[in-house]
Amino acid sequence: MGNVLVVLEQAQGQLRSASLPAISFGKKMAEAAGGKLMLAVIGSGVAKVAEEAAKFGAAEVLVVDDAKLQNYLAESYAPIVVHLTKEAQATVVGATATSVGKDLLPRVAALLDCAMVSDVTGVDGANKFRRPMMAGNVITHIETSTPTVVVTVRQTEFPPAAAGGAASTVKKVDAGNVDNCRAEFVSVASQKSERPDLTEAKVIVSGGRGMREGKNFEPLAALADLMGGAMGASRAACDAGMVPNDLQVGQTGKVVAPDLYFAVAISGAIQHLAGMKSSKVIVAINKDAEAPIFQVADYGLVTTWEKAIPELTAEVQKLKGK
Numbered sequence: 001m002g003n004v005l006v007v008l009e010q011a012q013g014q015l016r017s018a019s020l021p022a023i024s025f026g027k028k029m030a031e032a033a034g035g036k037l038m039l040a041v042i043g044s045g046v047a048k049v050a051e052e053a054a055k056f057g058a059a060e061v062l063v064v065d066d067a068k069l070q071n072y073l074a075e076s077y078a079p080i081v082v083h084l085t086k087e088a089q090a091t092v093v094g095a096t097a098t099s100v101g102k103d104l105l106p107r108v109a110a111l112l113d114c115a116m117v118s119d120v121t122g123v124d125g126a127n128k129f130r131r132p133m134m135a136g137n138v139i140t141h142i143e144t145s146t147p148t149v150v151v152t153v154r155q156t157e158f159p160p161a162a163a164g165g166a167a168s169t170v171k172k173v174d175a176g177n178v179d180n181c182r183a184e185f186v187s188v189a190s191q192k193s194e195r196p197d198l199t200e201a202k203v204i205v206s207g208g209r210g211m212r213e214g215k216n217f218e219p220l221a222a223l224a225d226l227m228g229g230a231m232g233a234s235r236a237a238c239d240a241g242m243v244p245n246d247l248q249v250g251q252t253g254k255v256v257a258p259d260l261y262f263a264v265a266i267s268g269a270i271q272h273l274a275g276m277k278s279s280k281v282i283v284a285i286n287k288d289a290e291a292p293i294f295q296v297a298d299y300g301l302v303t304t305w306e307k308a309i310p311e312l313t314a315e316v317q318k319l320k321g322k
């Protein structure tokens with residue numbers, strides 16, 4: 001078998017921590033495939049990111065650094081990943097299943113004309129993977145049959161790789177004309193938040209339809225801020241316009257696994273559980289004792305959020321000395 005190439009993400013000149021589980025996957029995969037782990041860094045002015053990437057014990061860090069790659073576009077990045085796959089002699093190409101990973105890697109698989117396995121949660125061999133289906137109710141065992149395979153991995157199922165060991169060689173690669181795609185970057189509209197990214201937060205406070213309206217999320221936001229956490233929501237709350245869609249946790253939202261997850265006025269539909277049931281500690285607050293969320297909760301409060309959230313916030317304030 002050949003080598004394993006893991007595509008890393010960076011933002012504002014920093015390696016994204018979301019990529020660290022993909023490095024762990026890459027190490028496991030390289031062992032299974034009997035090849036070397038290679039890391040790919042693509043962007044503009046990414047020398048520092050490459051330096052950072054060199055601390056994770058990979059054989060090589062391949063870097064494509066070009067001013068034209070300032071803004072991520074799947075159309076321009078995908079041919080570069082294909083180029084690097086050949087350069088690395090890789091038979092496995094992986095990345096974390098973030099919005100970028102999910103956008104980029106299927107294009108890479110199409111260009112390489114090879115198998116694509118998405119949202120992988122486990123590795124059973126050089127070409128054998130596990131992934132959830134049907135909102136996590138079924139675990140599928142997949143065996144690929146093409147010489148190369150492209151894989152996205154679920155961030156919550158592989159530990160973040162730790163820096164250490166011998167530094168990797170950093171190699172600048174000339175990927176040729178990086179500007180030959182027919183898509184053009186126009187602008188990015190993003191919401192700036194002081195809170196941690198939902199997929200990287202250690203604490204998440206999520207609200208559901210039972211919050212009734214957007215302004216009722218304010219006490220949840222205050223609790224999240226007190227604990228340095230992020231805000232989340234059920235799809236019903238997002239669809240009702242109470243909070244923005246990017247807060248949605250679940251099968252069609254973000255998959256999260258924080259140390260502590262508060263599900264407030266969320267019933268616990270299977271599609272919501274698919275996105276948060278790997279959380280280390282789950283606290284459910286719901287006025288209905290029969291709500292399915294209590295089946296996965298470590299701590300359950302059968303009460304209204306109107307009563308529980310102010311009391312909980314006051315207790316946390318006391319503990320924090322605020």
Ligand SMILES: Cc1cc2nc3c(=O)[nH]c(=O)nc-3n(C[C@H](O)[C@H](O)[C@H](O)COP(=O)(O)OP(=O)(O)OC[C@H]3O[C@@H](n4cnc5c(N)ncnc54)[C@H](O)[C@@H]3O)c2cc1C
Binds near residue numbers: 209235249254275287
């Ligand atoms: C294909 C598909 C994909 C989906 N993807 C997702 C997804 O990614 N994420 C997701 O969340 N859902 C998803 N859904 C929707 C999902 O099936 C549920 O409809 C949704 O999760 C319900 O959200 P909820 O728990 O907030 O609302 P509800 O089910 O209406 O529950 C509201 C809860 O609030 C409680 N409550 C009401 N008032 C109070 C109060 N004052 N204090 C305390 N508790 C109170 C109620 O007892 C109830 O349990 C998907 C559905 C489909 C079909």
